[in-house]
Amino acid sequence: MKFGHVFKETLKNEGFPPAWVESAISYSQLKKCINRLTTELAAVGLTPTTLGALLKHVEDYNAATAVEDEPRPFEYILSEQPGPGSDALAHGRAARKPFHPKLLFHVSEATGELLSATLDEDTRKKLQMLAVESGISDRRVFEEPDADRKSLACHETTHVPRPGNGAPRQRPGCRTVEIPLTSDSEFFAKLAAELSGLEALQARERRDMHTQIEALGKQVAKLTDPDHRSNRKILAVWRQIFQAYVESGIFFGTTEQDHTAHDADKATVRFHEFANKIASTGLVDKLKKPENVRALNTFMNINREILQGLRFGEINRMAMMKILKKFDKQTALGVKASFPAKIEYPEFSEHLAKAVCAEVNTQILAHVPQIDDYSCPMCMDLKWRPVKLRCGHTFCIRCLIVMQNEKQHKCPLCREPTVVDANSDNLDLALAEFLKKWFPDEVKAKQKYNERMAGIDEYGEVYDGKCMVM
Amino acid sequence: MSLPKRIIKETERLMADPVPGISAVPHEDNLRYFDVTIEGPSQSPYEKGIFQLELFLPDDYPMTPPKIRFLTKIYHPNIDRLGRICLDVLKSNWSPALQIRTILLSIQALLGAPNPDDPLANDVAQDWKKDEKGAIETARQWTQQYAK
Numbered sequence: 001m002k003f004g005h006v007f008k009e010t011l012k013n014e015g016f017p018p019a020w021v022e023s024a025i026s027y028s029q030l031k032k033c034i035n036r037l038t039t040e041l042a043a044v045g046l047t048p049t050t051l052g053a054l055l056k057h058v059e060d061y062n063a064a065t066a067v068e069d070e071p072r073p074f075e076y077i078l079s080e081q082p083g084p085g086s087d088a089l090a091h092g093r094a095a096r097k098p099f100h101p102k103l104l105f106h107v108s109e110a111t112g113e114l115l116s117a118t119l120d121e122d123t124r125k126k127l128q129m130l131a132v133e134s135g136i137s138d139r140r141v142f143e144e145p146d147a148d149r150k151s152l153a154c155h156e157t158t159h160v161p162r163p164g165n166g167a168p169r170q171r172p173g174c175r176t177v178e179i180p181l182t183s184d185s186e187f188f189a190k191l192a193a194e195l196s197g198l199e200a201l202q203a204r205e206r207r208d209m210h211t212q213i214e215a216l217g218k219q220v221a222k223l224t225d226p227d228h229r230s231n232r233k234i235l236a237v238w239r240q241i242f243q244a245y246v247e248s249g250i251f252f253g254t255t256e257q258d259h260t261a262h263d264a265d266k267a268t269v270r271f272h273e274f275a276n277k278i279a280s281t282g283l284v285d286k287l288k289k290p291e292n293v294r295a296l297n298t299f300m301n302i303n304r305e306i307l308q309g310l311r312f313g314e315i316n317r318m319a320m321m322k323i324l325k326k327f328d329k330q331t332a333l334g335v336k337a338s339f340p341a342k343i344e345y346p347e348f349s350e351h352l353a354k355a356v357c358a359e360v361n362t363q364i365l366a367h368v369p370q371i372d373d374y375s376c377p378m379c380m381d382l383k384w385r386p387v388k389l390r391c392g393h394t395f396c397i398r399c400l401i402v403m404q405n406e407k408q409h410k411c412p413l414c415r416e417p418t419v420v421d422a423n424s425d426n427l428d429l430a431l432a433e434f435l436k437k438w439f440p441d442e443v444k445a446k447q448k449y450n451e452r453m454a455g456i457d458e459y460g461e462v463y464d465g466k467c468m469v470m
Numbered sequence: 471m472s473l474p475k476r477i478i479k480e481t482e483r484l485m486a487d488p489v490p491g492i493s494a495v496p497h498e499d500n501l502r503y504f505d506v507t508i509e510g511p512s513q514s515p516y517e518k519g520i521f522q523l524e525l526f527l528p529d530d531y532p533m534t535p536p537k538i539r540f541l542t543k544i545y546h547p548n549i550d551r552l553g554r555i556c557l558d559v560l561k562s563n564w565s566p567a568l569q570i571r572t573i574l575l576s577i578q579a580l581l582g583a584p585n586p587d588d589p590l591a592n593d594v595a596q597d598w599k600k601d602e603k604g605a606i607e608t609a610r611q612w613t614q615q616y617a618k
């Protein structure tokens with residue numbers, strides 16, 4: 001299937017908001033621009049085949065940079081208006097500067113001959129006519145007595161192309177002829193405007209998501225507030241949901257072997273895995289109260305929106321790459337290969353996904369503390385009861401007792417001799433309060449374990465047997 | 471005695487989020503005993519070698535370090551004929567905050583940076599100091615021959 005068709009169908013069927021669809025790259029209109037440009041070029045004898053041969057010549061020229069003065073038959077320049085173009089890109093919202101593409105040929109001042117051996121007779125004639133039409137040269141040519149090409153001097157007076165990256169190099173003894181084209185300017189102006197539009201859309205979307213996320217964050221904080229005893233059960237459920245969410249690594253890998261941003265396909269798969277997991281483990285059913293279910297739905301919808309943004313960004317990026325490829329294929333002007341920096345696609349989807357995911361973390365997930373952030377580096381269980389050593393590191397009291405019994409005097413994290421003189425005065429009461437409030441079940445379990453282990457310390461392994469409930 | 475939560479957690483993470491180039495799988499009938507493989511680091515004489523090790527967590531782990539040795543024959547100044555490893559974090563510099571994965575990473579790093587000034591295998595270390603090029607070549611040959 002042709003890409004144009006696939007693109008159109010995707011825009012129609014993926015359920016994107018209408019405002020997004022309107023901002024999408026107008027692939028078919030750009031395609032028409034290319035068709036008009038092909039006609040314009042053919043009118044001066046520049047069929048794709050001819051231009052392709054010329055382009056090859058230019059590429060060879062560029063590759064052989066050592067040979068500075070090789071004749072260069074033509075240049076196609078995408079010059080931007082002077083100005084801090086890269087800054088504008090970095091700030092995203094600033095409008096892109098319009099492109100001013102130019103197709104330039106060089107003719108020998110002395111003979112009026114085109115500086116290319118690869119043109120067929122017909123094209124050569126047409127271009128020479130253009131050169132004559134565009135008037136007598138403004139340049140004066142001084143020929144040195146021992147005239148080889150390198151010593152030819154050439155002074156340009158007017159008609160000097162704008163300085164900057166896109167300026168063609170001055171060439172001795174030749175005149176620059178610009179082929180009058182309009183459809184290419186149209187093409188690039190349209191593309192640039194659409195890219196700006198996509199950037200603006202991204203900024204709007206980001207603000208909108210921010211509002212949604214902030215509101216949901218407040219709601220989750222209310223629903224899980226441990227000061228209300230009735231929330232305790234639901235707090236544990238939300239914690240498990242968010243833990244499953246983080247572990248699913250939907251938009252970014254979180255493992256050693258996968259720590260990059262995911263594309264829309266992979267993120268979608270991961271999202272469905274997450275949704276299945278919380279449904280199949282019964283977490284969704286445990287939410288019970290309608291306000292909890294509503295909050296979860298909002299959370300899922302925010303994630304779906306990030307996914308859609310990712311997908312939308314991807315197909316637009318693809319559309320841009322395809323249309324530039326088509327531009328080159330039909331005109332042989334070599335835009336895609338020669339000027340990648342200027343027509344780089346804005347990091348639409350990835351930026352949005354990254355920014356929004358960061359907000360989901362800080363505004364929503366952070367309301368429900370996870371046990372891993374409060375686990376003891378020794379036993380990897382909840383730090384209950386927490387003892388803060390002089391060096392500032394905190395362990396559970398059980399592990400410190402074990403360390404002291406084993407004459408392990410140094411802190412496992414910093415190796416300062418702070419374990420030896422720790423005692424129950426060093427209990428971190430504020431942290432203990434916090435843990436009791438947010439992890440009531442885990443605290444109970446750990447307390448039981450500690451009591452059992454203390455019993456073993458006192459009475460030996462037998463104690464363990466006595467307590468076993470068979 | 472049941473398996474401490476720490477060992478369960480470390481094992482889970484080793485399975486779910488393995489370190490590239492390293493694997494550690496516990497025995498079904500003894501969860502304190504692991505079969506370990508380490509890939510030789512690239513740009514070292516051990517490159518492309520796959521080394522088998524055994525790792526055992528003693529009863530008082532993590533108060534004492536894991537016991538670990540190479541099963542694959544290896545030519546290295548800090549590893550002796552019995553596969554024992556001379557690595558400070560496995561002895562005097564052990565800390566209970568270190569884990570199986572951090573230890574295995576240290577061993578992988580040791581393969582990339584042999585230290586003949588702190589030898590365990592004295593004969594190898596002497597060769598290494600006398601003729602480093604020759605020693606590296608021997609290490610490469612042993613890797614090709616044994617670490618498959």
Ligand SMILES: [Zn+2]
Pocket residue numbers: 376377378379380381383395396397398399
């Ligand atoms: Zn502990």
Ligand SMILES: [Zn+2]
Pocket residue numbers: 389391392393411412413414415416418
């Ligand atoms: Zn410390």
